[in-house]
Amino acid sequence: MIASTPDVVPAGRMSLSEQPVLRLAGNVELRPWRQDDAQVIVDACLDPDIQQWNRPGRDVSLEDAQERIARWHERWKSEQSAIWAVAQVGERPMGLIGWGDVDLKGGSAEILYWLLPTGRGGGVMVDATLRVSRWAMDDLGLHRLRLTHSVANPASCRVATKAGFALEGTMRSALLHTDGWHDEHLHARIRGDERPSS
Ligand SMILES: CC(C)(COP(=O)(O)OP(=O)(O)OC[C@H]1O[C@@H](n2cnc3c(N)ncnc32)[C@H](O)[C@@H]1OP(=O)(O)O)[C@@H](O)C(=O)NCCC(=O)NCCS
Secondary structure: OOOOOOOOOOOOOOOOOOOOOEEEOOOEEEEEOOHHHHHHHHHHHHOHHHHHHHOOOOOOOHHHHHHHHHHHHHHHHOOOOEEEEEEEOOOOOOEEEEEEEEEOOOOEEEEEEEEOHHHOOOOHHHHHHHHHHHHHHHHHOOOEEEEEEEOOOHHHHHHHHHOOOEEEEEEEEEEEEOOEEEEEEEEEEEOOOOOOOO
16 A cells, blocks of 8 residues: 655645734734725736736736635635735735645645835835745644745845745746746745744
């Protein structure tokens, strides 16, 4: 008989609980997206930097954005992704952070994030990355967290490094952007890595 490895995280750990609100310094919180945040998604899809690096799609209508938000809630329930809005408490979101490609059985996920221009430059994304990584490892129980970005995006590389995601290598011609194929850095944090102070 072939021995099978146990699931790293048992099914149900996300679907059987509500998506939490995670607090950050400076009165910032990571909270589930709401339908009335949809205009922020429309705005983000028009931002040239987000278009270039996150490739969220063009001509995204308010209705498309509302559907996207509904899909994120479904994907929490189906344990495929965990997506939060980054916002000052009680205010409209300034950004997005979350885990895509969640694999509870295998114990891994990949982070995604962006900030609208008004939210940039203050270190919020480093704090948010540290916080959702703590949630993913300590609360959810994942083992390996990935972060990938184009080698032409030094701000994202800096966020990765400051949040304790070690550079593991360069994936050649890994992602097609509007201006052609980009090499991508692969960064990761694994359980047991030294944690940066948060
Ligand atoms: C990437 C992003 C989330 C970073 O957030 P941010 O608030 O702009 O980040 P910060 O200003 O706190 O900068 C983080 C670090 O990167 C550095 N940095 C910023 N822009 C840089 C650049 N063009 N070149 C080199 N370093 C840069 C900052 O100096 C800072 O490092 P430090 O704290 O050691 O000084 C944000 O810029 C963004 O959303 N950009 C557009 C979309 C995007 O890139 N998404 C990521 C896809 S992988």
